[in-house]
Amino acid sequence: MSLGKPIKIYKEVELPRPSLVLGWKEDGGNLGRKVTDYLNNKLKGEEFAEIEPEEFFPLGGVAIKGDLAQFPESKFYACPEHELVVFQSDTPGAEWYKFLNSVLDVAENHCRVKELYIIGAMVSFSAHTTPRELLTVVNSAEMKEVLSQYDLARDMDYQTPPGERPTLNSFLLWIARERNIPGVSLWVPIPFYLAAMEDAQAHKKILSFLNERLVLEIDFSDLDQEIREQNEKLALARSRFPQIDDYINRLESNLMLSEEENEELIRKIEDFLKEGA
Amino acid sequence: MELDLGSAMGIKLYQEPELENPILVASWPGIGNIGIIAVDTLRGILEAEEFGEIEPWDFFYPRRVFIRKGVLEYLEFPNSKFFFKKMGGKDLVFFIGEEQPTEGGRMYAEGRKAYQMANLVLDVAEKFRCRRVYTSGAAVALTHHTTKPRVWAVPNSESLIPEIRGYENTVLMSNVEGRGGHGNITGLNGLLLGVAKKRGFEAICLMGEIPVYLQGLPLSYPKASKSVLEVLTRSLRIEVSLDKLDELDQKVQQRIEEFYQQIPLEIRGQLDRLKHVTYAQPAEPGPITEEEKKRIMEDVEKFFKKGGGGG
Numbered sequence: 001m002s003l004g005k006p007i008k009i010y011k012e013v014e015l016p017r018p019s020l021v022l023g024w025k026e027d028g029g030n031l032g033r034k035v036t037d038y039l040n041n042k043l044k045g046e047e048f049a050e051i052e053p054e055e056f057f058p059l060g061g062v063a064i065k066g067d068l069a070q071f072p073e074s075k076f077y078a079c080p081e082h083e084l085v086v087f088q089s090d091t092p093g094a095e096w097y098k099f100l101n102s103v104l105d106v107a108e109n110h111c112r113v114k115e116l117y118i119i120g121a122m123v124s125f126s127a128h129t130t131p132r133e134l135l136t137v138v139n140s141a142e143m144k145e146v147l148s149q150y151d152l153a154r155d156m157d158y159q160t161p162p163g164e165r166p167t168l169n170s171f172l173l174w175i176a177r178e179r180n181i182p183g184v185s186l187w188v189p190i191p192f193y194l195a196a197m198e199d200a201q202a203h204k205k206i207l208s209f210l211n212e213r214l215v216l217e218i219d220f221s222d223l224d225q226e227i228r229e230q231n232e233k234l235a236l237a238r239s240r241f242p243q244i245d246d247y248i249n250r251l252e253s254n255l256m257l258s259e260e261e262n263e264e265l266i267r268k269i270e271d272f273l274k275e276g277a
Numbered sequence: 278m279e280l281d282l283g284s285a286m287g288i289k290l291y292q293e294p295e296l297e298n299p300i301l302v303a304s305w306p307g308i309g310n311i312g313i314i315a316v317d318t319l320r321g322i323l324e325a326e327e328f329g330e331i332e333p334w335d336f337f338y339p340r341r342v343f344i345r346k347g348v349l350e351y352l353e354f355p356n357s358k359f360f361f362k363k364m365g366g367k368d369l370v371f372f373i374g375e376e377q378p379t380e381g382g383r384m385y386a387e388g389r390k391a392y393q394m395a396n397l398v399l400d401v402a403e404k405f406r407c408r409r410v411y412t413s414g415a416a417v418a419l420t421h422h423t424t425k426p427r428v429w430a431v432p433n434s435e436s437l438i439p440e441i442r443g444y445e446n447t448v449l450m451s452n453v454e455g456r457g458g459h460g461n462i463t464g465l466n467g468l469l470l471g472v473a474k475k476r477g478f479e480a481i482c483l484m485g486e487i488p489v490y491l492q493g494l495p496l497s498y499p500k501a502s503k504s505v506l507e508v509l510t511r512s513l514r515i516e517v518s519l520d521k522l523d524e525l526d527q528k529v530q531q532r533i534e535e536f537y538q539q540i541p542l543e544i545r546g547q548l549d550r551l552k553h554v555t556y557a558q559p560a561e562p563g564p565i566t567e568e569e570k571k572r573i574m575e576d577v578e579k580f581f582k583k584g585g586g587g588g
Contacts, residue, residue: 097334139349158344166342166352174339174352185349 006052007102009110013048017114018083019214020107024091024168025073028121029190029199035119035206036077036088042218045077045086049106056092056099074099076106082216085111091168100172104179115143116176116183117213119206120169121199124189125262127251128234132205135187137170139177143184150209191251192262193269200226237272244268287336287397290329294361294405296368300513301407303372303398304414305465309498311485312413312466313373314522315505320371322517325360331397333357336378336390357394359401364515370407372398377465391465395472402478409480410473411512413505414466416453416484417492419574421551422533426486426501428508429453431462433474437481444508447483483508490540490548490577496532499525547573 021039023032039045051074053059062069074089085107092099107113122135135153138144144154160166169185176183186209188202204223211218238245247257247265257265304316333354341353355376362369378390402410416429428447432438441449450460462470462482473480485501503522510517537545551573 096338137344137347137349141348144348154347156344156347158342160341166339170342170344170349170352171339173349174342177349 020113022087023119028195031121043079049076137185143182299368301402305374308415311415311501315502325362329359331357418486429484
């Protein structure tokens with residue numbers, strides 16, 4: 001079945017009123033990709049639709065990552081035993097309004113989605129030992145009320161600074177509002193030195209909230225193990241390299257590092273984790 | 278047959294004023310924002326009334342989000358607005374685009390989106406039976422920032438050339454030194470001229486000169502906007518005070534001087550010679566030969582390629 005270009009539907013989704021969880025593949029701490037992959041693995045998500053790339057991505061060749069040729073993908077998955085649809089996508093580079101409306105066309109017209117959950121990472125200049133927060137931006141006062149029972153930071157004030165542009169998540173949240181789809185943008189601050197790697201604690205922070213809110217009944221023991229391992233590796237890095245320990249100690253004391261120190265910490269942590277500790 | 282804009286995607290008219298013999302004056306941002314400052318200044322002086330817009334969603338990425346107490350309140354997009362001013366039988370329609378719709382990270386509009394936007398602007402011009410279109414932009418020239426900028430005029434029809442020859446302080450491309458009647462107008466300020474030609478509108482683009490060494494700076498250049506407005510207002514037969522642009526120019530000139538003093542003495546010495554260039558009698562040899570101009574241009578290019586001018 002086709003809803004017309006650029007959407008391709010492979011099969012019908014028989015979920016009465018699901019929620020849609022959306023994540024971008026290129027996100028800080030690998031947050032969007034990891035959370036959506038995790039949900040699909042745990043809840044047996046089945047691919048049922050995609051958005052064709054030609055209008056939204058530069059197709060002048062292919063990127064290579066980790067020795068593999070990449071190709072932009074924007075796919076929908078349905079989790080049959082739960083009221084859940086997952087959308088995972090590369091970040092479009094053009095025709096954003098059309099792309100985001102295409103996402104919501106599938107959500108609204110094909111799946112009758114009742115709520116939208118958008119995943120996003122923000123870089124934080126705090127240490128990895130600081131507990132992760134979950135910040136939210138909603139597109140209606142009603143949605144804010146719905147989320148008031150959860151442990152979330154819900155009172156953020158923000159205005160795009162000069163020279164910057166809003167995130168794609170804000171753009172999507174706004175379009176959802178225009179289409180009367182209640183939605184929330186979920187933001188986890190990720191320590192800057194883990195932003196280019198993975199941050200298992202951040203993954204769990206989002207997943208725990210979704211688990212509770214959408215009654216998914218996920219067992220997180222594997223993710224807990226991942227968090228333990230990452231913490232152990234970071235503790236090992238601190239014990240082996242006094243400079244790393246000094247930088248992280250200062251962050252834990254709420255002291256800022258210089259730009260050069262930030263860069264050095266990022267480089268040392270990345271080298272250490274990539275070498276398998 | 279009258280064009281029905283009710284079905285035209287992207288155009289929103291809040292009212293449909295009765296206009297007599299209107300002329301469209303349109304501009305988007307460009308080098309030194311010369312055109313848009315000229316057009317927006319005239320719109321402001323005449324207190325033209327807003328009557329419509331081109332909806333931004335298909336053309337632009339939003340530029341600001343406002344979040345208050347965790348609720349997304351507002352997403353701001355670049356405006357593309359229409360204004361009108363009744364002038365007693367020679368009415369004016371203004372179009373001011375705050376951004377050019379770009380694709381693939383380019384600075385100026387080109388391709389499908391630019392063509393779509395140019396056509397939407399002309400759809401409105403057609404609906405109100407505009408008889409002429411003016412656009413405005415910048416002409417990068419080997420001039421000095423202390424001299425009065427000329428205006429380069431490019432019409433889209435042969436029949437407009439005699440009229441342009443009568444404009445003061447204005448040159449056609451064939452009179453611009455070293456151009457031989459050729460050139461290129463980048464972005465929508467130029468494209469609109471071409472699309473207007475295709476759709477049968479007569480149109481003129483007025484470009485104020487900006488010194489070559491200022492073209493990459495994030496500064497407006499109101500001195501050239503004033504030159505453009507002097508020509509435009511005479512052509513439209515309206516009289517307005519342009520003092521506001523003089524004030525703006527004084528502020529900008531201070532910043533330009535600060536930048537100028539950072540240019541290495543050797544290159545600045547070459548540029549200083551441009552103060553004495555006069556185009557009053559372009560047929561006569563000026564104080565700088567073509568060979569010398571070429572060398573100045575090469576030195577300036579070398580300096581900016583090396584990453585100079587970061588002041």
